[in-house]
Amino acid sequence: MKINCLHYMSSGTIVPRVVFVIILMLLMTKGHAQQSLAVIANEKGPPSELSFVELKSIFMGERQRWNSGNKVLIALLKTRNKIGIEVCDKVYNMKPDEMNKYWLALVFQGKASAPYFFNSTTELQDFVAENPGAIGIIDDNVTVSDIKQITIDGKKSL
Numbered sequence: 001m002k003i004n005c006l007h008y009m010s011s012g013t014i015v016p017r018v019v020f021v022i023i024l025m026l027l028m029t030k031g032h033a034q035q036s037l038a039v040i041a042n043e044k045g046p047p048s049e050l051s052f053v054e055l056k057s058i059f060m061g062e063r064q065r066w067n068s069g070n071k072v073l074i075a076l077l078k079t080r081n082k083i084g085i086e087v088c089d090k091v092y093n094m095k096p097d098e099m100n101k102y103w104l105a106l107v108f109q110g111k112a113s114a115p116y117f118f119n120s121t122t123e124l125q126d127f128v129a130e131n132p133g134a135i136g137i138i139d140d141n142v143t144v145s146d147i148k149q150i151t152i153d154g155k156k157s158l
Helices: 005-010 015-029 052-057 082-092 095-106 121-130
Strands: 037-042 071-075 116-118 134-139 149-151
Touching: 005 052, 037 121, 052 082, 052 149, 071 082, 071 121, 082 095, 082 134, 116 134, 121 134, 121 149
Parallel strands: 071 116, 071 134
Antiparallel strands: 037 134, 037 149
């Protein structure tokens, strides 16, 4: 049995299906677009601007104190959270499990203090507002007035 492809394409059934599949695929990939992230900090301690290299160094636990003398307190959303997963990818360039193992090893070796992990953006923002030296990464919606948004390489979001 020989199938004539031109017959199916010209009959009007295959082309609309192909177009439908392409549109469906585009819509599905749009839902997986990367989240826009904002770096926030307590008014006391962190500078208002950082390079991405400096930010990564801070979040990798390589920097322990700010120039003001305040201890660096890293605040992150838990890695089962959509934003937490995005932070693992964008900042750590790791999968969530890899980032958790990285921090366990660093803390176990006594090289850094563990980050503070939160279930919600609101909890994270409240922690940052209440603790001098705290820095965190959230989605682009800053809702607490006692914190500042850090500019990274001249941009307000990652």
